[in-house]
Amino acid sequence: MPTVVNCPTCKTNVEWSEQSPHRPFCSKRCQLIDLGEWSFENNKISAPITSADQISQDMIEDIEAMMAKNEDDFFK
Numbered sequence: 001m002p003t004v005v006n007c008p009t010c011k012t013n014v015e016w017s018e019q020s021p022h023r024p025f026c027s028k029r030c031q032l033i034d035l036g037e038w039s040f041e042n043n044k045i046s047a048p049i050t051s052a053d054q055i056s057q058d059m060i061e062d063i064e065a066m067m068a069k070n071e072d073d074f075f076k
């Protein structure tokens with residue numbers, strides 16, 4: 001009796017054999033959908049890190065500008 005798995009995309013039963021070249025996916029379409037969601041998830045993870053880096057860089061510049069301004073006030 002062949003092993004049957006569920007397609008990760010559409011949950012269709014997929015026979016784990018040479019009959020299913022895209023296993024564990026039922027079809028090429030479901031394989032591409034899963035790959036697309038995987039890369040989308042990756043983009044979501046990397047995007048906040050990039051913007052956080054930009055924010056902290058802006059904050060550092062703001063703090064440096066504030067400190068420079070305070071120094072000017074201090075030496076007046």
Ligand SMILES: [Zn+2]
Nearest residue numbers: 007010026030
């Ligand atoms: Zn499927």
